[in-house]
Amino acid sequence: MNKIKIGIPRSILYYYYGELWTNFLKKINCEVIISPTTNREIMEKGNKIANDEMCLSMKNLLGHVFYLEDKCDYLLIPRIDNYGVDNQTCTNFLAMYDIIKNLFQTPVLNYNIDVVHKDTEEKGFIYIGIQLGCTKKQALEAYDQAKKQTEEQKQIQIKQNLQKLKSKKNKLLIVGHPYNLYDDLIGKPILDYLKKLDVELIYSDLFYHQMTSKLSKQLSCELYWKFNKENIGSIPVVENKVDGVVFLSVFPCGPDSLVNELVIRKIKLPCLNLIMDDLDSMAGFETRLESFVDVIQERKRKHEQKNNLIPTYGKL
Amino acid sequence: MKDCYLGIDIGSISTKGVILDTENNIVCSSYLWTEGNPIGAVKNLLDVLKKDLPESYCIKGIGTTGSARKLIGLMVDANIVKNEITAHAIGTLSRYPDTHTILEIGGQDSKIILLENGIITDYSMNTLCAAGTGSFLSSQAKRLGIPIEEFGTLALKSKTPVKIAARCTVFAESDLIHKAQLGYEKKDIVAGLCKSIVLNYLNNVGKGKNIKGPIVFQGGVSKNRGVVKYFEEILNEKIIVDENSHLMGAIGIAILAHNHKKDKSYTLNIKDISFETKGIECNHCSNHCELLKIYKDEKLIDSWGSKCGKY
Numbered sequence: 001m002n003k004i005k006i007g008i009p010r011s012i013l014y015y016y017y018g019e020l021w022t023n024f025l026k027k028i029n030c031e032v033i034i035s036p037t038t039n040r041e042i043m044e045k046g047n048k049i050a051n052d053e054m055c056l057s058m059k060n061l062l063g064h065v066f067y068l069e070d071k072c073d074y075l076l077i078p079r080i081d082n083y084g085v086d087n088q089t090c091t092n093f094l095a096m097y098d099i100i101k102n103l104f105q106t107p108v109l110n111y112n113i114d115v116v117h118k119d120t121e122e123k124g125f126i127y128i129g130i131q132l133g134c135t136k137k138q139a140l141e142a143y144d145q146a147k148k149q150t151e152e153q154k155q156i157q158i159k160q161n162l163q164k165l166k167s168k169k170n171k172l173l174i175v176g177h178p179y180n181l182y183d184d185l186i187g188k189p190i191l192d193y194l195k196k197l198d199v200e201l202i203y204s205d206l207f208y209h210q211m212t213s214k215l216s217k218q219l220s221c222e223l224y225w226k227f228n229k230e231n232i233g234s235i236p237v238v239e240n241k242v243d244g245v246v247f248l249s250v251f252p253c254g255p256d257s258l259v260n261e262l263v264i265r266k267i268k269l270p271c272l273n274l275i276m277d278d279l280d281s282m283a284g285f286e287t288r289l290e291s292f293v294d295v296i297q298e299r300k301r302k303h304e305q306k307n308n309l310i311p312t313y314g315k316l
Numbered sequence: 317m318k319d320c321y322l323g324i325d326i327g328s329i330s331t332k333g334v335i336l337d338t339e340n341n342i343v344c345s346s347y348l349w350t351e352g353n354p355i356g357a358v359k360n361l362l363d364v365l366k367k368d369l370p371e372s373y374c375i376k377g378i379g380t381t382g383s384a385r386k387l388i389g390l391m392v393d394a395n396i397v398k399n400e401i402t403a404h405a406i407g408t409l410s411r412y413p414d415t416h417t418i419l420e421i422g423g424q425d426s427k428i429i430l431l432e433n434g435i436i437t438d439y440s441m442n443t444l445c446a447a448g449t450g451s452f453l454s455s456q457a458k459r460l461g462i463p464i465e466e467f468g469t470l471a472l473k474s475k476t477p478v479k480i481a482a483r484c485t486v487f488a489e490s491d492l493i494h495k496a497q498l499g500y501e502k503k504d505i506v507a508g509l510c511k512s513i514v515l516n517y518l519n520n521v522g523k524g525k526n527i528k529g530p531i532v533f534q535g536g537v538s539k540n541r542g543v544v545k546y547f548e549e550i551l552n553e554k555i556i557v558d559e560n561s562h563l564m565g566a567i568g569i570a571i572l573a574h575n576h577k578k579d580k581s582y583t584l585n586i587k588d589i590s591f592e593t594k595g596i597e598c599n600h601c602s603n604h605c606e607l608l609k610i611y612k613d614e615k616l617i618d619s620w621g622s623k624c625g626k627y
Contacts, residue, residue: 287399
């Protein structure tokens with residue numbers, strides 16, 4: 001018997017759950033098809049399908065789904081409402097299931113997360129399992145195993161990320177959603193350019209989320225976007241260990257435009273706010289990044305000068 | 317033979333060149349329009365400089381800055397290519413060592429640089445939108461039929477500048493047209509525009525920055541006395557505008573070329589070398605990168621824009 005093919009777009013939620021989904025689906029004997037890394041064709045296709053008010057990442061998602069159309073039996077697109085009280089997601093996460101269901105022919109798996117109304121992640125996975133023909137027990141077992149496996153992986157990544165704080169190079173904290181940071185056409189050119197300038201990059205999404213979520217309260221108590229809270233909560237953790245913060249968001253991201261602006265006013269580290277759109281030219285970004293790294297270098301030098309002054313003064 | 321260093325600042329609107337001696341004094345300088353053709357502009361620039369440069373000088377280093385710095389750096393074989401923030405700061409510090417704030421409004425960029433004891437501590441630049449920069453002013457000057465050189469003087473004559481939306485130039489432009497159609501005097505509209513540039517700058521670039529004196533204002537727009545006046549009025553501080561304020565970036569990069577200590581001898585005979593760029597779309601993969609290939613004397617020397625690194 002042919003395996004059931006499940007298509008996962010390499011966009012938005014893939015960067016949070018890709019590993020877990022793949023592990024789970026393989027355990028219940030399904031074939032997983034993941035769309036390729038974003039390229040021009042996918043982005044342009046997404047642009048064409050999308051409505052003009054969607055953010056770049058959503059447009060991207062539609063391009064990826066278009067690629068998967070005809071290549072799989074089911075699509076895996078969750079509908080995420082919230083992860084509990086004051087832990088909501090952007091409304092786009094709530095809408096994408098319905099948008100894609102209406103725009104494309106391929107059936108979409110039912111997967112709903114609404115913790116306030118007791119629809120938890122575990123329930124969501126069991127439901128997927130049942131839709132794909134396994135029993136509740138099998139699905140639960142597969143979920144538990146997949147979850148454990150993914151958690152272990154994640155812990156390693158987080159450790160590697162935090163390890164970089166010990167580096168002697170200039171260190172920058174990159175604050176942004178993983179689906180923007182690691183996307184080939186959105187964040188990757190920026191991060192690659194920074195690496196070329198010999199900067200150590202620490203990513204805001206690879207931290208212990210329970211901790212960052214709590215720490216975000218130091219910056220603001222009123223935020224209710226889960227992913228944004230986790231991102232900005234990384235700033236207090238590294239405040240004295242990095243030389244600057246780069247905020248990377250896409251146009252017109254609602255939560256980011258509010259949260260980043262708010263945070264920039266409150267923190268003392270040098271900040272750079274980059275808003276990406278479907279721009280092909282890197283020249284403008286290169287000027288901003290290069291001068292930002294220059295400024296950081298200068299500040300460091302000043303700091304060192306200050307520190308050197310004290311002993312000479314003491315000798316006198 | 318005396319050593320000297322050339323700094324070239326290629327902006328979106330104008331191209332600036334300065335030759336400094338080892339004491340950082342200006343030997344000769346030139347300023348001309350880029351007109352969308354940085355390669356041609358630099359060739360003309362070098363021609364002018366070559367005529368003005370006394371024969372006893374020999375160029376030992378070239379630095380390039382400004383938005384076309386990479387291309388021109390390759391063309392003239394520069395020994396240093398740096399962004400305009402650093403170049404402007406270094407240039408200004410060589411003339412005004414106590415500077416605390418540098419305001420800069422150029423053709424498509426505007427920026428603010430904050431310094432403390434001669435070290436850059438903070439800066440900010442306009443987002444990719446060119447609102448409230450020189451190109452906006454010059455297009456509005458054209459609309460009103462006023463030569464850009466007279467713009468500032470005319471603005472000074474006004475006692476009651478009209479109010480013009482300062483947030484976005486699209487709104488500013490419709491505001492301006494409405495005011496003109498309502499019958500406001502030209503000088504008041506011009507003054508209103510100058511004021512809106514200042515407000516736009518302080519709302520966008522200068523937002524949340526601690527602007528303290530001494531303040532140095534530079535970039536092409538600093539030649540506009542109307543804008544200078546409104547900066548002084550609103551910030552309540554004296555604004556220093558150097559007679560070479562338009563050359564500061566070029567001066568800075570020339571100093572950097574000097575400090576870089578990778579001296580070699582240059583001639584200014586670029587004019588005879590053919591230097592061409594060709595834009596093509598690579599169809600190798602679905603990324604369809606826009607590639608720019610650069611030819612010097614019909615030989616491919618570099619190509620940019622490839623995402624995969626194939627070129």
